[in-house]
Amino acid sequence: MALKSVLRRMTLLDRAIVMVLGMFAGSLLLGINSRAPGENILVEREGKIIFTAPLKEEREIRLKGIRGEAVLIVREGGAEMIEAPCPRKVCMGMGRIDQDGEIIACVPNGLLVRIEGGNEPEKTYDVLSR
Amino acid sequence: MRYSRFFILLLPAAALAAFLFWRFGAAGEESVVRRQFLMGTLVEITVPAAPSGTADAVDRAFAEMRRVEELMRPDGPGSEAAAITAAEGPIEVGSETAEVIALGMKVARLSGGGFDMGLGRLKTLWGIETEHPRVPKPEEILSALEGTGPEDLMTDGNRVLKSDPRLAVDLGAIAKGFAIDRAAEILRNSGVTRAVVNAGGDLCVIGDRGDRPWRIGIQHPRDPGALLATLSLENVSVVTSGDYERFFEAQGQRYHHLFDPRTGYPAGLAQSMTVVAPSAALADALATAAFVLGPEQGLALLKEFSQVEGLLVAADGTIFISEGLREKVEWP
Incomplete structure (x- = not known):
């Protein structure tokens, strides 16, 4: 042969x-x-994780923040804040997140939503000044 | 050419060892990333390849920022800024508040009033950060500006004196930078040699990124998803002030939160101003002042300070960059 x-x-x-x-x-x-296989949604309040779930499981979550209840919707592999008790609703304006490392920060309501796992898109910078 | 069997067997063994070191060798030095809501923004502290004990140091850095926030917020029982506002005569404050006010007064003086820590009444009047912002009447603005100006606060050691008893002190344009400096100092004193303290885009980088400088993206003021530039820097603070951060619209016009202390209206000469400085408190104050002064006077102001550089986008979109940043900038 x-x-x-x-x-x-x-x-x-x-x-x-x-x-x-x-x-x-x-x-x-x-x-x-060997990259992290999980793609999870995590919600933090005052530095503590108050909710976590796989991003692929579609659901609507009611989150208690400092100022009141916010509603986060998870669908089609992404997450989006659809209701917020604060007047300016900046977190709703942040739109949908679906990549590892992306966050939705509701500063007045003290809630931080972030995505972990999966392959983070390559960034050309380490930190952003804005 | 002949090779010994030992050498030939050594080659794949060495390659295997190199791979294992690359893949698992740094397992004991993972990054520490912590976030907390402080000073009205999301603060993130990142320590790459963190040595043991780093998590405690990061917790202490956050606690220090919270302490500074309580000390310098415009209201609250523990606030020295609130105590100055309430005082009708000279008042003794702690050395940190006195230091911050002295630095702010220097920027106020050199900027010819482009920076002012006595705008508390003006900010309350506009209410940009409240549920009901509004455009005040011209006479209301004039009234809120009474007593303000580049000499509206004076310090003598730890004693602070207002030029007008009605002056309401607001350290918002400098205190966040000071809190970042304090957090960075806690980390350095704990043996951290590489880190980023990032308070909503105002930041301090400690050391370098390892094999290269930190790459700091600067947000484009008119395209939230795009970069204006990337700066390669080590051991500095970077603060950006922009008209896109906080604003409201009334009768088709946009009103942002960076007021010109000389007029009482939002400053109109720039879209954004990025300042690179040895301390975040200085960068914070200068970013606000240079934004207000615009391209010519703003960049001239930066030259009054050692090791300070800047990148400014003028109101018409023209980009100005100081000499010292030209070799450190990369355009998209």
Whole structure:
């Protein structure tokens, strides 16, 4: 067979190089697959997690904040604040989040909604000044 | 060329060891990221490759910011700013409040009144951060500005004196920066050599990012999803003031929260002003002052201070950048 013929003609160094290249390719695959598999929604109030659930499970959540009740909706792999008790409703204006690391911050109501897990999109900066 | 069997076997073993170190070697040095709502914004402290004990240091940094917030907020029983507002004569305050006021007065003086810590009554009048903002009548604005100006506060050691008993002190344009500085100092004193203290986009970076400087994105003032620029910096504070942060609309016109203390109306010469400075308190005050003064006077003001640089977007969208930032900026 052709493969046997190739193997017979390979030196020990050739085989070592092939092994190293194979390990490198395998490590890349392992690296990609070892990212956090979960894609969860987390809600924090006063630094404590008060709610967490898989993002793929669609639901409507009523959250008690400092100023009153807010409503978060989880659907189609994303989350969005649809009701807020504060007058300016900035958190509703933040729209939908669906990527790892994205947040909805309701400052007056003391609620922080964030997404964890999955593959974070590559950013060109470490921190944003605004 | 002949190779010994030992060397040939060593090659894949070394590659395997390198991979394992890359993949798992830094397992004991994970990043610490904590967030808290403080000073009316979301504060995030990030320590990459954090040594043990970092979480405690981060908790102490947050506690320190909360203490500064209580000390310098415009109202509340523990607030020295509120005590100054209520005082009818000279008042003794703590060294930190006196230090912040002295720094603010320096910026007020050098900016010719482009920065003012006595705008409490004006801010209450506009109510931009309340449920019912409104455009006040011109006579109301004139009345709220009485007693304000670049010399409206004086310090003598820890004693503070107002030029007018009615003056309402508001340290909002400098206290957040001071709180960031205090948090950064707690982290440094705890042995943290790399970190970011980010209070709603006003920030201090400690050290570098490891193999490179920190990359600090600057938000575009007219496109919330886009970057204006990226700055590569180490060991500095960066504060941006923009007309897009807090505003309301009335009769088709937009009114934002950065007032020109000389007129009592929102300043109209800039869209955003980013200041890079050795301390966040200084960057905070200068970002507000230079925003108010606009491109020419604003960038001239920054030159009065050592190691201070700036990036300004004028009202017509023209971008101005100071000399010292030109080699550190990357445009999208």
